[in-house]
Amino acid sequence: MIGILDYAAYVPISRLAWAEIxxxxxxxxxxxxxxxxxxxxxFDEDSLTLAAEAALRCLEHSEGPRPEGIYFAxxxxxxxxxxxxxxxxxxxxLPREIRTVDFAGSLRAGTSALLAALDAVKGGPAWSVLVAxxxxxxxxxxxxxEAFIGDGAAALLIGEGEAIATVEAVHSIAEEFPGxxxxxxxxxxxxxxxxxxxxxGYQRILLDAMRGLLEKARLTPKQLAKVVCPAPDLSSYxxxxxxxxxxxxxxxxxxxxxxxxxxxxxxxxxxxxxxxRAEPGQLILLxxxxxxxxAILLSVTDQIEVHRSRARRPLLGPGRPLxxxxxxxxxxDLVRSQHGLWEIEPFSSLTMMWREGKQNLAxxxxxxxxxxxxxxxxxxxxPRCETKDAFEPYKLxxxxxxxxxSKDRLYPSPESPTIxxxxxxxxxxxxxxxxxxxxxxxxxxxxxxxxTFRKFHESKGYAHYFWxxxxxxxxx
Amino acid sequence: MNIRDKVAxxxxxxxxxxxxxxxxxxxxxxxxxxxxFEDANVPPSQIQAAWxxxxxxxxxxxxxxxxxxxxxxxxxxxxxxxxxxxxxxTGTDAFRNACFAVASGVYDIVLVVGAEKMRDVTxxxxxxxxxxxxxxxxxxxxxxxxxxFALIATRYFDCFGIGRETLAKVAMKNHRxxxxxxKAHFQKEITLEQYLKAPMVADPxxxxxxxxxxxxxxxxxxxxxxxxxxxxxxPIYVKGLGLANPVGxxxxxxxxxxxxxFQATKEAAQQAYDQAGIKDPFKxxxxxxxxxxxxxxxxxxxxxxxxxxxxxxxxFIDKGxxxxxxxxxxxxxxxxxxxxxxxxxxxxxxxGEITDQLRGRxxxxxxxxxxxxxxxxxxxxxxxxxxxxxxxx
Numbered sequence: 085m086i087g088i089l090d091y092a093a094y095v096p097i098s099r100l101a102w103a104e105i106x107x108x109x110x111x112x113x114x115x116x117x118x119x120x121x122x123x124x125x126x127f128d129e130d131s132l133t134l135a136a137e138a139a140l141r142c143l144e145h146s147e148g149p150r151p152e153g154i155y156f157a158x159x160x161x162x163x164x165x166x167x168x169x170x171x172x173x174x175x176x177x178l179p180r181e182i183r184t185v186d187f188a189g190s191l192r193a194g195t196s197a198l199l200a201a202l203d204a205v206k207g208g209p210a211w212s213v214l215v216a217x218x219x220x221x222x223x224x225x226x227x228x229x230e231a232f233i234g235d236g237a238a239a240l241l242i243g244e245g246e247a248i249a250t251v252e253a254v255h256s257i258a259e260e261f262p263g264x265x266x267x268x269x270x271x272x273x274x275x276x277x278x279x280x281x282x283x284x285g286y287q288r289i290l291l292d293a294m295r296g297l298l299e300k301a302r303l304t305p306k307q308l309a310k311v312v313c314p315a316p317d318l319s320s321y322x323x324x325x326x327x328x329x330x331x332x333x334x335x336x337x338x339x340x341x342x343x344x345x346x347x348x349x350x351x352x353x354x355x356x357x358x359x360x361r362a363e364p365g366q367l368i369l370l371x372x373x374x375x376x377x378x379a380i381l382l383s384v385t386d387q388i389e390v391h392r393s394r395a396r397r398p399l400l401g402p403g404r405p406l407x408x409x410x411x412x413x414x415x416x417d418l419v420r421s422q423h424g425l426w427e428i429e430p431f432s433s434l435t436m437m438w439r440e441g442k443q444n445l446a447x448x449x450x451x452x453x454x455x456x457x458x459x460x461x462x463x464x465x466x467p468r469c470e471t472k473d474a475f476e477p478y479k480l481x482x483x484x485x486x487x488x489x490s491k492d493r494l495y496p497s498p499e500s501p502t503i504x505x506x507x508x509x510x511x512x513x514x515x516x517x518x519x520x521x522x523x524x525x526x527x528x529x530x531x532x533x534x535x536t537f538r539k540f541h542e543s544k545g546y547a548h549y550f551w552x553x554x555x556x557x558x559x560x
Numbered sequence: 561m562n563i564r565d566k567v568a569x570x571x572x573x574x575x576x577x578x579x580x581x582x583x584x585x586x587x588x589x590x591x592x593x594x595x596x597f598e599d600a601n602v603p604p605s606q607i608q609a610a611w612x613x614x615x616x617x618x619x620x621x622x623x624x625x626x627x628x629x630x631x632x633x634x635x636x637x638x639x640x641x642x643x644x645x646x647x648x649x650t651g652t653d654a655f656r657n658a659c660f661a662v663a664s665g666v667y668d669i670v671l672v673v674g675a676e677k678m679r680d681v682t683x684x685x686x687x688x689x690x691x692x693x694x695x696x697x698x699x700x701x702x703x704x705x706x707x708x709f710a711l712i713a714t715r716y717f718d719c720f721g722i723g724r725e726t727l728a729k730v731a732m733k734n735h736r737x738x739x740x741x742x743k744a745h746f747q748k749e750i751t752l753e754q755y756l757k758a759p760m761v762a763d764p765x766x767x768x769x770x771x772x773x774x775x776x777x778x779x780x781x782x783x784x785x786x787x788x789x790x791x792x793x794x795p796i797y798v799k800g801l802g803l804a805n806p807v808g809x810x811x812x813x814x815x816x817x818x819x820x821x822f823q824a825t826k827e828a829a830q831q832a833y834d835q836a837g838i839k840d841p842f843k844x845x846x847x848x849x850x851x852x853x854x855x856x857x858x859x860x861x862x863x864x865x866x867x868x869x870x871x872x873x874x875x876f877i878d879k880g881x882x883x884x885x886x887x888x889x890x891x892x893x894x895x896x897x898x899x900x901x902x903x904x905x906x907x908x909x910x911x912g913e914i915t916d917q918l919r920g921r922x923x924x925x926x927x928x929x930x931x932x933x934x935x936x937x938x939x940x941x942x943x944x945x946x947x948x949x950x951x952x953x
Contacts, residue, residue: 428689428692428693429693430692430693430694430695430697430701431693431694431695431697432697433697436697437697444698444699457815458815459810459813459814459815460813461696461699461813467808467814487715487819488711488712488714488715488718488819489711489714490706490707490708490710490711490713490714490762490763490764490765491710491760491762491763492702492703492704492706492707492710492761492762493759493760493761493762493763494688494704494706494707494761494762495688495692495702495703495704495707496684496688496692497702501760501762501763502702502707504700504702504703504707504710504711506711506812506817506819508815512815513815514812514813514814514815514817515813516699516700516703516812516813517700517701517702518701518702524763529714529715529718540697540698540701541697541701543697548697548698550698550699550701
């Protein structure tokens with residue numbers, strides 16, 4: 085059975101309240117109805133790290149063979165020329181002999197990657213493909229869209245096996261439509277006539293896709309258990325819901341008030357939340373919009389109950405308020421200091437980074453075959469038994485306990501204090517790194533932490549990714 | 561061969577430590593070296609070889625990078641000069657290497673200079689920049705000097721149930737001693753209230769737990785012990801020279817680090833004690849200059865040097881044992897805390913302070929009847945420690 089074998093989501097911990105955005109601009113930017121908040125990626129996160137987090141979560145409980153492909157989807161890939169999928173594959177410790185692709189150019193990139201993964205598995209080149217979609221889009225500060233956009237990621241493991249959901253029908257439309265776009269070199273999304281875009285773009289094209297799919301599958305809307313449809317903003321979504329004739333109860337919560345519109349990741353992220361509560365036999369309609377639309381009909385299998393019985397981390401995890409709108413601006417590098425977001429340009433050698441690629445990205449230390457001592461980083465002569473070249477690579481665990489820590493207010497960083505942590509890793513080895521997403525009052529000796537893949541800096545104009553430690557139970 | 565009694569110090573000198581905006585690197589070397597020549601009653605022409613200790617070369621990595629910088633400053637082109645760098649233990653290690661050269665019999669009389677120009681750039685560009693912008697691109701990235709030593713303070717506090725008030729006592733003592741030292745960067749006492757109100761730098765370390773960014777140079781003229789009395793009366797003898805680097809740079813990554821002590825200090829001290837024939841350092845050492853780059857370092861060092869047992873450091877400072885009028889005065893100069901820490905110069909400044917104490921010419925800071933003194937100089941997060949024992953006879 086070909087379909088979705090596993091799934092995971094990742095929403096960064098910080099939430100920016102609409103009210104805080106309104107306060108910062110001293111005017112009501114968002115529709116007055118309701119109060120919402122949006123997820124904001126930390127300063128050390130980008131769409132690559134968000135996707136990596138979702139991908140690693142998706143793989144952490146999967147016991148089967150490793151995927152033979154990584155498809156990354158985003159409209160905000162950190163680099164124009166440097167494949168994010170390859171970096172994620174390295175962090176996930178996948179072998180070199182896999183297929184990696186970045187999907188981009190449209191908010192439909194997430195479902196495009198999903199459909200391409202299904203084709204790859206059906207066509208035979210891969211046993212399974214991990215699709216990881218993430219977005220970290222920017223609206224110009226002060227624009228309404230700033231409140232509706234959210235940062236987030238989702239990952240789906242597509243393959244042949246005990247699928248929890250299968251794809252029954254697909255209907256795609258390609259249509260050039262001047263709704264939302266972003267030119268190369270512009271960090272901010274652009275648009276023109278919002279009402280025109282909402283009605284003649286988003287609403288018309290999605291309804292066309294939905295009708296087309298239902299026709300193909302010979303279904304009526306009433307046979308659908310859930311319709312999963314991304315919402316770029318409140319009014320477009322409300323209008324679409326009304327026009328579709330689908331009762332609100334059948335629409336999957338688009339998370340617009342709690343996470344925000346997560347761009348290319350949104351359809352997949354919403355699908356994961358839908359699967360959390362899905363029952364065997366249910367039909368789910370997944371919609372995706374951008375340069376046309378994708379409509380995908382999924383059928384939930386009995387396997388969903390087996391999946392649910394396994395111990396897994398909460399899908400979306402907790403959120404906590406971002407201190408202020410200014411913090412959001414700083415995290416997104418929208419108020420620049422003289423030296424930019426990272427303030428400093430640490431020494432780097434890219435030759436060295438390449439040489440240490442497996443150690444640093446896939447997180448390998450060494451274990452002495454004579455005395456079993458474990459070290460990170462790698463070395464050649466054992467400091468315990470002084471044997472030369474008796475080390476073998478040792479895959480480090482990503483969980484551990486805090487041995488000691490400091491809260492450094494001197495280190496130049498977008499966020500102060502920089503909390504440094506010494507960690508004893510499960511399975512052995514000691515690690516020393518920065519903490520991420522950590523309340524300064526939270527660290528305690530003995531506290532449980534886990535390693536998370538983050539961006540450290542951009543020395544030589546090249547994003548350096550490595551592992552930070554995050555509290556397993558955040559907050560004080 | 562034991563180094564004991566092979567080498568004698570016949571002259572010491574040092575600049576005023578501080579933000580020496582009107583002096584460059586070479587000016588400070590000239591001032592420190594000529595003071596040492598005068599003290600030794602030795603003209604520069606008699607110097608047969610020299611060692612220069614500078615940790616971070618000035619002028620974009622040029623000045624202080626080679627012995628040539630010392631030759632240029634003093635026009636000492638005749639003598640062979642080596643530059644030594646060994647983190648914050650640079651000064652004492654330059655001295656140690658010079659001692660071995662003299663003890664070998666190759667040279668009779670040599671010069672050792674430690675110099676560091678830190679305030680030709682902003683404090684942010686100085687040592688903070690050194691740590692934030694150099695080193696491995698990602699491993700341990702995020703650490704600064706106070707951040708490193710705060711790891712020790714956090715763990716020490718947790719293990720022994722103490723808090724910042726104990727560290728305050730170290731800071732207040734060293735500021736009190738510094739107020740008596742005309743060459744110290746800071747020459748003022750501080751109150752507990754000032755300490756507690758000061759901004760945090762790297763929790764749990766606050767401003768008054770940290771030594772400042774300082775310029776300075778210090779020098780010593782040393783010679784064969786058997787020739788010392790021909791130059792001056794009251795030479796000071798080298799009794800032991802220990803240096804240890806048992807964990808290297810990777811203390812924070814080492815699964816065996818306990819974060820409440822520095823193995824390097826214990827091992828370097830044992831080497832020096834063995835050479836000097838010291839069995840009970842608390843009883844046999846009269847005065848000590850230790851590496852209080854941060855207050856927590858001094859606290860841990862009392863224990864690692866064997867002045868008291870592990871966990872008894874807080875009691876040691878509480879009871880005033882290490883105060884000027886205590887049983888074993890520590891950092892009579894005011895330490896790095898008050899003198900500042902021009903990295904390469906610090907070790908030689910400490911040697912100068914102990915030399916002065918043993919000669920009985922430390923003025924208001926004089927420890928009565930001091931006969932034997934110790935210098936402790938630690939680099940990195942316990943990556944290297946140098947321990948020296950000196951005595952007046």
